[in-house]
Amino acid sequence: MRQPFLLSSVSRDTAQFDARIIGRSRVLDKGSTIPNHVWAYDFVEDQDVHGHILRMLTVMDEFTREGLAIDVESSTSAERVIGVLVQLMAANGTPAYLRSDNGSEFVAVVVQAWLAQRQIQTLYIDPGCPWQNGKDERFNGTVRDECLNMQLFASVAEARIRLELFRRHYNDDRPHSRLGYQTPSEFKRAWLEAQANQQDSHIST
Numbered sequence: 001m002r003q004p005f006l007l008s009s010v011s012r013d014t015a016q017f018d019a020r021i022i023g024r025s026r027v028l029d030k031g032s033t034i035p036n037h038v039w040a041y042d043f044v045e046d047q048d049v050h051g052h053i054l055r056m057l058t059v060m061d062e063f064t065r066e067g068l069a070i071d072v073e074s075s076t077s078a079e080r081v082i083g084v085l086v087q088l089m090a091a092n093g094t095p096a097y098l099r100s101d102n103g104s105e106f107v108a109v110v111v112q113a114w115l116a117q118r119q120i121q122t123l124y125i126d127p128g129c130p131w132q133n134g135k136d137e138r139f140n141g142t143v144r145d146e147c148l149n150m151q152l153f154a155s156v157a158e159a160r161i162r163l164e165l166f167r168r169h170y171n172d173d174r175p176h177s178r179l180g181y182q183t184p185s186e187f188k189r190a191w192l193e194a195q196a197n198q199q200d201s202h203i204s205t
Helices: 078-092 109-117 130-146 156-172 184-204
Strands: 038-047 053-061 067-073 097-100 121-124
Touching (some): 038 130, 053 130, 067 130, 067 156, 130 156, 156 184
Parallel strands (some): 097 121
Antiparallel strands (some): 038 053, 053 067
């Protein structure tokens, strides 16, 4: 089975930020304060040169602004959503919250049950209010403006390759104004180093 696109440079230290919180929440202004605090996901649609539909599931970490996945298929399903999350959580740890719209794949009973078993709270935005998922909307807009609108894909396979290259570029090479013009990867490394130094200073005192 094809593996979804994963964040390739995740360290074991990052995977320890398994910030799960028991319960269920719909507090839309929940702000992310550590890696894996709030992930956001959504679907983006495009087509290849033959007119075949491409449906991309994007997942991003709201704190680090990392694009965790841009998974490309020709169809959507609740099972696909779970499959991508399984792979991401194995590599990155488990988020406390998942923010999304009320799309059928995200509100499906099987997805809600799977998330509840893992004590992951859902943050569903209000219908017709995409700005409530603003960070993921900005990520998706960047994917569209800087990749989808600039490329012609001959197939799903080519779209997977090119979008994965773009995701790595976004994380590793593209400065982000909200991160002090660091890349998401640089921001996360600096944050982890600061946390480690803070812990060392507590131990030394």
